Amino acid sequence: MNKRALMLLLPALILSGIVFLLPFLWLFVTSFRVQGEGSLLMAEGFSAANYARLVSDSYFAEVFFRTMWMSAAATVISLVIALPMARQIAVSAGRAKGLLLALILVPLVSGALLPTLGMLHLLGPLGVINSILKDFGLTTKSVKFLGTVPGVIIGLVQAFLPLMLLPLVNALSRLPKDVEAAAETLGAPTHIVWRRVILPLVAPGIIAGSVLVFCASLTSFVTPQILGQGKIATFGTMAYQQASLVLDWPFASAVAVVMLAILALGLAVGSLALKLLARRPA
Amino acid sequence: MAEKRAPDHLVIQKVMKNYGGSEPALKSVSLNVRKGEFLALLGPSGCGKTTLLKIIAGLEKATEGQMALAGEGLDAIPTYKRDIGIVFQSYALFPHMTVDANIRFGLDMRGIKGDEADQRIAEVLELVKLEGLSGRMPNALSGGQQQRVALARALVIRPKLLLLDEPLSNLDAVLRKSVRVDIRELHERIGLTTVMVTHDQEEAMSMADRVAVMANGYVLQHDTPETIYEHPASAFVATFVGSPPAILLPVEKTPDGYGIGGTAFMPSKTLSVAIDLQNGKPVLLGLRSDRLSFADQAGPLTITGEVHSSEYIGGSWLVHVALGEHRIAVPTRAKPPQFGEAVHIRIDEAETLLFDPDTGAKVALP
Ligand SMILES: Nc1ncnc2c1ncn2[C@@H]1O[C@H](COP(=O)(O)OP(=O)(O)OP(=O)(O)O)[C@@H](O)[C@H]1O
Ligand SMILES: [Mg+2]
Numbered sequence: 001m002n003k004r005a006l007m008l009l010l011p012a013l014i015l016s017g018i019v020f021l022l023p024f025l026w027l028f029v030t031s032f033r034v035q036g037e038g039s040l041l042m043a044e045g046f047s048a049a050n051y052a053r054l055v056s057d058s059y060f061a062e063v064f065f066r067t068m069w070m071s072a073a074a075t076v077i078s079l080v081i082a083l084p085m086a087r088q089i090a091v092s093a094g095r096a097k098g099l100l101l102a103l104i105l106v107p108l109v110s111g112a113l114l115p116t117l118g119m120l121h122l123l124g125p126l127g128v129i130n131s132i133l134k135d136f137g138l139t140t141k142s143v144k145f146l147g148t149v150p151g152v153i154i155g156l157v158q159a160f161l162p163l164m165l166l167p168l169v170n171a172l173s174r175l176p177k178d179v180e181a182a183a184e185t186l187g188a189p190t191h192i193v194w195r196r197v198i199l200p201l202v203a204p205g206i207i208a209g210s211v212l213v214f215c216a217s218l219t220s221f222v223t224p225q226i227l228g229q230g231k232i233a234t235f236g237t238m239a240y241q242q243a244s245l246v247l248d249w250p251f252a253s254a255v256a257v258v259m260l261a262i263l264a265l266g267l268a269v270g271s272l273a274l275k276l277l278a279r280r281p282a
Numbered sequence: 283m284a285e286k287r288a289p290d291h292l293v294i295q296k297v298m299k300n301y302g303g304s305e306p307a308l309k310s311v312s313l314n315v316r317k318g319e320f321l322a323l324l325g326p327s328g329c330g331k332t333t334l335l336k337i338i339a340g341l342e343k344a345t346e347g348q349m350a351l352a353g354e355g356l357d358a359i360p361t362y363k364r365d366i367g368i369v370f371q372s373y374a375l376f377p378h379m380t381v382d383a384n385i386r387f388g389l390d391m392r393g394i395k396g397d398e399a400d401q402r403i404a405e406v407l408e409l410v411k412l413e414g415l416s417g418r419m420p421n422a423l424s425g426g427q428q429q430r431v432a433l434a435r436a437l438v439i440r441p442k443l444l445l446l447d448e449p450l451s452n453l454d455a456v457l458r459k460s461v462r463v464d465i466r467e468l469h470e471r472i473g474l475t476t477v478m479v480t481h482d483q484e485e486a487m488s489m490a491d492r493v494a495v496m497a498n499g500y501v502l503q504h505d506t507p508e509t510i511y512e513h514p515a516s517a518f519v520a521t522f523v524g525s526p527p528a529i530l531l532p533v534e535k536t537p538d539g540y541g542i543g544g545t546a547f548m549p550s551k552t553l554s555v556a557i558d559l560q561n562g563k564p565v566l567l568g569l570r571s572d573r574l575s576f577a578d579q580a581g582p583l584t585i586t587g588e589v590h591s592s593e594y595i596g597g598s599w600l601v602h603v604a605l606g607e608h609r610i611a612v613p614t615r616a617k618p619p620q621f622g623e624a625v626h627i628r629i630d631e632a633e634t635l636l637f638d639p640d641t642g643a644k645v646a647l648p
Contacts, residue, residue: 179376185367187365
């Protein structure tokens with residue numbers, strides 16, 4: 001990079017330094033302090049006590065694994081739902097495609113709160129889904145979604161589906177012309193065309209979408225808080241509890257640092273997978 | 283012709299295709315391709331050539347009509363069971379697979395594995411002269427090499443029919459000529475029934491056993507290259523085929539005979555009868571430059587015009603003659619006449635083409 005470019009970048013670098021890096025640094029440092037006994041102030045000195053507590057207390061381990069597997073489930077379900085949707089959008093022409101893409105973007109720009117409140121109505125004991133289930137005679141008693149793990153997973157999928165859809169639509173729209181037709185004429189039925197031609201070619205999109213949905217689910221707070229109704233603890237709700245209710249900032253910071261570490265790990269795994277994919281021989 | 287005709291291999295009957303637009307892409311196409319024949323589908327851009335190829339391969343569904351391959355109805359057979367090899371205009375190689383894996387794909391689908399697969403791959407690679415490149419990825423190949431991989435991939439499954447969609451259009455002019463010969467040679471060696479799409483009339487005429495000329499969703503003429511050149515069925519075919527293509531000149535009746543663009547035209551007896559039979563409607567006279575010459579004086583079968591310009595084309599001249607607002611080029615080996623000089627162009631009755639100006643249909647000589 002030459003000097004000029006550096007000069008031009010400087011304001012942006014300083015801004016991101018202040019806005020992003022400093023809070024992270026502060027978070028990291030704070031996570032090694034401890035709350036003073038019976039006080040709102042932090043005690044003197046540094047220690048790894050918060051991390052020891054995270055590792056030793058089985059409650060936190062439980063929250064850790066629950067958050068991980070709920071995020072993984074939300075990722076897989078999003079992928080399964082998004083693939084056919086993305087395909088439909090990718091093959092539709094002109095105006096229809098633009099409209100469908102705009103519709104995908106709505107939940108992304110509207111923020112998490114509104115759609116989640118909407119889900120509250122859908123999933124409640126007297127909500128739309130339960131009344132449909134009852135109308136069709138599939139159940140007589142209301143199915144409990146709110147405050148349950150499946151309910152939260154449904155909410156996560158609803159909230160983060162666009163993050164899966166966008167990279168998939170992009171990858172599917174860029175499939176080279178006629179390769180599917182070529183595979184078909186060579187004797188491949190539809191499922192083999194998908195397995196051997198389409199999926200390998202859109203793998204980068206699948207990886208990107210999965211990393212996005214996984215990371216967003218892992219760190220989400222609004223969805224598990226509202227749909228979990230305080231009964232489903234996750235990283236997000238736990239960090240919030242510790243910081244705002246228990247007022248143990250150092251411990252909340254440690255939770256946040258672990259969350260960030262997992263996030264970084266997720267991104268690293270994703271980009272490693274992309275690299276391996278790019279240089280795969282056959 | 284004395285030679286025995288091969289039986290029909292592919293039969294297409296009244297195929298119509300409407301994509302949902304105001305006009306169908308194919309209006310009514312009937313064709314037959316004989317076993318071992320090389321057929322060229324020739325037509326201008328957008329006339330429905332690719333559409334017809336895709337319908338044959340099952341990649342598009344015909345709105346109406348039937349097809350049969352080797353005596354078996356195709357309509358109920360899905361693409362992947364048709365055993366039709368196709369080389370796409372874009373080649374459509376699998377970008378994530380090596381040359382070897384690209385070619386092996388079709389064999390895998392047929393459960394052909396191990397030694398037999400290896401042997402067949404080696405065989406087609408030799409056929410298309412690509413030995414030694416089997417480990418390459420498609421993006422590490424030149425356009426000509428990619429085209430040959432696509433051909434090898436289609437051939438290795440030993441298809442019942444080979445379809446080529448403008449196989450030469452992505453190659454440079456020099457390569458195009460040599461691949462043209464290669465494909466023709468390959469066809470002669472393995473005798474595979476082949477349908478090739480092209481909008482290049484020279485390509486169609488030089489490679490194919492028979493040519494189907496298409497325009498506007500119809501097949502206008504389906505015959506050998508010689509017949510299409512010598513006896514075009516319509517004004518469109520005459521002007522689309524041949525280098526040079528035919529030039530159409532309207533013949534009008536004048537008080538003292540016949541004329542073209544206000545200049546004098548003296549037809550033969552037969553021609554004048556044919557023209558008169560049109561009841562005063564003007565007739566289009568189709569002429570090919572390479573069959574014209576100069577005459578010393580006006581007489582039967584001559585057109586009189588004025589020299590407009592001339593160009594030296596190496597060993598001979600091409601003299602552009604003005605017939606009113608029309609222009610026609612006449613080759614000559616002698617020193618060309620001067621600008622403005624009156625000249626008489628001799629035409630050959632046996633090679634003269636007459637067309638109806640409204641329908642473009644051929645007007646038969648009595
Ligand atoms: N998928 C499609 N949907 C709608 N219309 C189509 C589709 N494919 C082709 N067409 C239309 O059908 C007509 C014939 O198209 P086709 O591709 O068969 O032409 P072509 O003869 O192969 O032309 P070219 O020489 O340019 O390749 C065109 O008018 C085209 O716009
Ligand atoms: Mg085409």
